[in-house]
Amino acid sequence: MRDGHEIYDIAVIGGGPAGMMAAGRAAELGRSVVLLEKNRQLGVKLLITGKGRCNITRDEPDPQQLAEGYGKKGRFLLPALRAFGVQDVVEFFESRGVKTKVERGKRVFPASDKARDVRDALAAYLRQAGVEVRLNTRVTGLAADGELITGIDTARGRVVARRYILSSGGCSYPGTGSTGEGFDWLRDLGHNITPLEPALVPIITKEEWVKEAQGLSLKNVRISLCQHGQRKDQRFGEALITHFGLSGPIVLDISKKVGELLPQGEVKLYVDLKPSLSFDRLDERVQRDFAKYRNKAFKNSLTDLLPRSLIAPVIRLSGINPDKQVNSVTREERHRLVNLLKGLEFTVSGLLGFEQAIITRGGVDLKEVDPRTMRSRLFRNLFLAGEILDLDGPTGGYNLQLCWTTGYLAGQSAAAD
Numbered sequence: 001m002r003d004g005h006e007i008y009d010i011a012v013i014g015g016g017p018a019g020m021m022a023a024g025r026a027a028e029l030g031r032s033v034v035l036l037e038k039n040r041q042l043g044v045k046l047l048i049t050g051k052g053r054c055n056i057t058r059d060e061p062d063p064q065q066l067a068e069g070y071g072k073k074g075r076f077l078l079p080a081l082r083a084f085g086v087q088d089v090v091e092f093f094e095s096r097g098v099k100t101k102v103e104r105g106k107r108v109f110p111a112s113d114k115a116r117d118v119r120d121a122l123a124a125y126l127r128q129a130g131v132e133v134r135l136n137t138r139v140t141g142l143a144a145d146g147e148l149i150t151g152i153d154t155a156r157g158r159v160v161a162r163r164y165i166l167s168s169g170g171c172s173y174p175g176t177g178s179t180g181e182g183f184d185w186l187r188d189l190g191h192n193i194t195p196l197e198p199a200l201v202p203i204i205t206k207e208e209w210v211k212e213a214q215g216l217s218l219k220n221v222r223i224s225l226c227q228h229g230q231r232k233d234q235r236f237g238e239a240l241i242t243h244f245g246l247s248g249p250i251v252l253d254i255s256k257k258v259g260e261l262l263p264q265g266e267v268k269l270y271v272d273l274k275p276s277l278s279f280d281r282l283d284e285r286v287q288r289d290f291a292k293y294r295n296k297a298f299k300n301s302l303t304d305l306l307p308r309s310l311i312a313p314v315i316r317l318s319g320i321n322p323d324k325q326v327n328s329v330t331r332e333e334r335h336r337l338v339n340l341l342k343g344l345e346f347t348v349s350g351l352l353g354f355e356q357a358i359i360t361r362g363g364v365d366l367k368e369v370d371p372r373t374m375r376s377r378l379f380r381n382l383f384l385a386g387e388i389l390d391l392d393g394p395t396g397g398y399n400l401q402l403c404w405t406t407g408y409l410a411g412q413s414a415a416a417d
């Protein structure tokens with residue numbers, strides 16, 4: 001009997017990566033487990049990770065090295081990573097039929113390039129372990145008595161268990177179900193929630209011309225972040241031009257620093273479109289192209305050098321008359337063009353918010369969670385996992401890895417309790 005008649009050993013809130021891993025692990029260890037998810041299906045956000053390909057983890061087997069990627073708070077993850085690290089995650093999925101591959105930047109993806117395969121493997125794990133999955137079940141609050149959680153209130157009545165695992169995610173991409181209610185419940189119960197901010201967010205820029213090149217992916221570019229004429233940070237990799245400005249992995253990663261600097265004045269980004277060539281080498285390359293197209297108009301001379309949607313904006317920004325014959329472009333004009341290609345300027349006007357943020361920075365204060373078990377230090381029978389914790393990493397598989405790791409440990413600790 002269930003629903004207040006017989007109690008479950010463990011109730012898990014949230015059917016995202018952390019909650020699925022936690023529920024499966026606890027049930028695999030012989031516990032009766034119920035998983036409550038408000039969506040019609042499990043892992044809605046997981047399905048859109050890595051543009052639908054799911055960057056499962058980062059190929060960094062050394063826990064210490066991996067933990068450093070999360071900044072100072074990464075130390076919190078060390079015991080959990082030792083219990084269930086990158087290699088364990090890869091083996092977990094491979095043993096469930098999800099072959100993996102490693103791409104540039106140590107990014108691990110399913111060989112099929114399908115996030116759905118990752119989600120389906122987790123759903124099968126839940127089925128095999130005997131987890132009772134309740135979809136369309138929205139949790140409205142947690143009841144507590146002293147240092148014990150006593151029940152979960154849902155739109156369909158109260159669910160009671162001996163232990164509870166909260167993995168309801170952050171506030172980013174709220175359309176996927178991650179609307180941040182878990183933070184409110186915990187705050188009301190006395191947990192400290194560190195300030196919540198959208199993180200890994202696209203950047204809005206002032207330049208109108210970006211609309212002409214929207215959708216253009218710039219591979220192998222270098223982006224430099226400058227303020228008051230000084231370079232503050234830089235990244236190398238892939239960026240994306242959007243209708244509002246810039247996105248893509250290196251832009252998301254640098255957005256944190258942009259957010260920190262914006263209150264102190266204007267922030268500029270310079271995109272080096274040809275970082276492997278020095279100014280002189282690129283100048284030589286441009287001269288070769290100019291020689292090839294010497295009898296054409298300048299506007300028709302850049303097709304070998306630039307993607308089509310960038311040509312018109314670059315010509316305008318160069319200030320060179322587009323109809324001028326290439327062989328009459330002056331040295332000074334050509335140098336202006338080369339400078340532009342080595343540093344296409346963007347002025348930041350802001351960052352997008354939670355709607356478009358990859359993750360939420362901030363969450364349950366790590367001082368209030370035992371890193372060896374993921375147990376709340378305030379409630380003996382409450383465990384926390386995933387993005388709800390005050391932990392976040394850069395792009396590249398860090399954020400899902402922390403979900404697998406903390407989810408596994410929370411499930412195991414709750415089961416062993």
Ligand SMILES: Cc1cc2nc3c(=O)[nH]c(=O)nc-3n(C[C@H](O)[C@H](O)[C@H](O)COP(=O)(O)OP(=O)(O)OC[C@H]3O[C@@H](n4cnc5c(N)ncnc54)[C@H](O)[C@@H]3O)c2cc1C
Nearest residue numbers: 014016017018038049050055139169177178386387397400
């Ligand atoms: C566009 C995008 C791409 C990303 N790509 C990657 C990537 O490739 N690699 C990577 O490492 N990370 C990626 N991330 C980050 C990653 O998706 C998150 O870190 C991860 O999903 C967090 O997992 P979670 O289980 O903690 O929370 P979530 O995935 O947010 O799951 C929480 C679940 O709880 C449910 N829930 C919430 N409130 C309630 C309630 N009141 N009642 C019942 N259920 C509730 C939600 O519906 C949701 O299903 C990406 C994020 C986005 C937005």
